[in-house]
Amino acid sequence: xxxxxxxxxxxxxxxxxxxxxxxxxxxxxxxxxxxxxxxxxxxxxxxxxxxxxxxxxxxxxxxxxxxxxxxxxxxxxxxxxxxxxxxxxxxxxxxxxxxxxxxxxxxxxxxxxxxxxxxxxxxxxxxxxxxxxxxxxxxxxxxxxx
Numbered sequence: 001x002x003x004x005x006x007x008x009x010x011x012x013x014x015x016x017x018x019x020x021x022x023x024x025x026x027x028x029x030x031x032x033x034x035x036x037x038x039x040x041x042x043x044x045x046x047x048x049x050x051x052x053x054x055x056x057x058x059x060x061x062x063x064x065x066x067x068x069x070x071x072x073x074x075x076x077x078x079x080x081x082x083x084x085x086x087x088x089x090x091x092x093x094x095x096x097x098x099x100x101x102x103x104x105x106x107x108x109x110x111x112x113x114x115x116x117x118x119x120x121x122x123x124x125x126x127x128x129x130x131x132x133x134x135x136x137x138x139x140x141x142x143x144x145x146x
Contacts, residue, residue: 025113033106036069041078041095041103049082049094078102 001009023035033041040055047054056066070093073079078099084090095103118126 025110033102037073037078038103038106040066040069040073041099042107044079044093044095045100045103049092051084051090051092055093073099 039059043055043058044050052066052070053063055061055070056063059066070079074081076098077096079093080096081091082094084092121129
């Protein structure tokens with residue numbers, strides 16, 4: 001196996017561990033907020049609302065999966081539906097005040113956990129790691145086996 005092939009194997013293994021750790025820690029950050037829910041709330045905040053179909057398309061998720069997540073977030077009063085002012089046939093999902101508060105709380109907790117885990121890393125390693133993650137995530141959709 002070449003050094004590049006070995007590196008790709010290591011990257012795949014470590015990214016899987018990273019994803020598992022992220023899912024596991026999500027429940028510790030807020031017991032009612034899964035990693036998927038947190039991600040969807042963050043997207044809604046960034047976009048100041050969007051349609052459920054937009055969420056499904058952006059995250060390459062099945063519409064039924066997004067529908068279940070949206071329903072759970074609505075039941076928890078973290079999001080609400082509003083009519084699109086430009087097209088009253090369309091419903092746009094928005095964070096409620098409770099949704100904003102929980103998202104902010106979980107975001108603070110997640111940032112603190114990352115800071116703690118990376119506290120001993122030199123600044124240049126942090127900057128390089130951040131750039132590599134951005135580069136990886138900017139790659140073509142579907143190329144990462146998701």
